[in-house]
Amino acid sequence: MTRRAHILLWTDSTAAYLDAIEAAGLADRVAVDTVSRKAKPSADQMARTEALMAAGVPPGLLPAMPKLRWAQAMTAGVEGWIALPDLPANVTLTCARGTHRESMPENIIGALFYVAKPFAAAVENQKHRRWVQSVAQPLTGKTLGILGLGAIGQDVARIAAALDMRVIGTRRRPQPMTHVAEVLPPARTPEVLAQSDFLLLLLPATHETDNFINAERLGMMKSSAWLLNFGRGHLIKDDDLIAAVKARKIAGAMLDVYRQEPLPADHPFWSTEGIIVLPHIGGPHPQRDRIVAGLFVDNLRRFLEGEPLKEVVDRKAGY
Numbered sequence: 001m002t003r004r005a006h007i008l009l010w011t012d013s014t015a016a017y018l019d020a021i022e023a024a025g026l027a028d029r030v031a032v033d034t035v036s037r038k039a040k041p042s043a044d045q046m047a048r049t050e051a052l053m054a055a056g057v058p059p060g061l062l063p064a065m066p067k068l069r070w071a072q073a074m075t076a077g078v079e080g081w082i083a084l085p086d087l088p089a090n091v092t093l094t095c096a097r098g099t100h101r102e103s104m105p106e107n108i109i110g111a112l113f114y115v116a117k118p119f120a121a122a123v124e125n126q127k128h129r130r131w132v133q134s135v136a137q138p139l140t141g142k143t144l145g146i147l148g149l150g151a152i153g154q155d156v157a158r159i160a161a162a163l164d165m166r167v168i169g170t171r172r173r174p175q176p177m178t179h180v181a182e183v184l185p186p187a188r189t190p191e192v193l194a195q196s197d198f199l200l201l202l203l204p205a206t207h208e209t210d211n212f213i214n215a216e217r218l219g220m221m222k223s224s225a226w227l228l229n230f231g232r233g234h235l236i237k238d239d240d241l242i243a244a245v246k247a248r249k250i251a252g253a254m255l256d257v258y259r260q261e262p263l264p265a266d267h268p269f270w271s272t273e274g275i276i277v278l279p280h281i282g283g284p285h286p287q288r289d290r291i292v293a294g295l296f297v298d299n300l301r302r303f304l305e306g307e308p309l310k311e312v313v314d315r316k317a318g319y
Helices: 015-023 043-048 104-116 119-127 151-162 186-195 238-246 288-305
Strands: 005-010 030-035 051-054 070-073 092-094 143-147 166-170 182-184 198-201 226-229 252-255 275-277
Touching (some): 005 288, 015 030, 015 288, 030 043, 104 119, 104 151, 104 252, 143 186, 151 166, 182 186, 238 252, 238 275
Parallel strands (some): 005 030, 005 051, 051 070, 070 092, 143 166, 143 198, 226 252, 252 275
């Protein structure tokens, strides 16, 4: 009888993952434990777990899994995992990088249209039966700067190019990209800031990117530019952004991620004119579990076959 690898799915919605395991023909090769997020795995479950899938784990849990060799994060961001004081060195950590590609690029393009076109003002004027003619700002010919040209950034660039926008951006390892006019190293970020009519943040949360958008860098932007943050809340120094928007040093900001979520009701972002607060809608998808399950099962097959896993996290880089 073939030995089954013990897998722990620590999430509330397990149907998509169990169905994917079955569809991939792996059901007879694994023994699956499922635990809801509010519950804690039992001592027996932790003792036998060889592979774990979870959104995140508290300190003290992973060292209690002596057989654990692989942990699959359910999100692209892994700063919570990296911050664990006891993340075992021998455990391979993989993330869900790329699983937002069905939703986030569309939502980012929607944000561009929202800030460039007078749709919101028209809806507000309709409430008061006011006919106010306005001229929509064209996206054609404008420059979109993307800090963090990963999978999502490249998809956004493809759509933006179809709108005849010029796309530039930064990447840790610069290389030519289709639909991107200039791919620059992070050291040349000031050039991107200075040229961009719309600046899109897609950087990961690391020590190097904490408070990356501060007063100094905001001062490098055009006064007519909009800042869009769909990356991580820690990228922005909140007080500096509020001050820049109030002083009209930039045109405004649309934010989808924050240092604390849900955003506290007393946070000044809510009441600052020129800052648009989105409730972290960029990445979620109606079939999110199905999409993540595809990556998880691909990695599960690789794990069982002893092959290299996909989307392995570089712990030193932080993503």
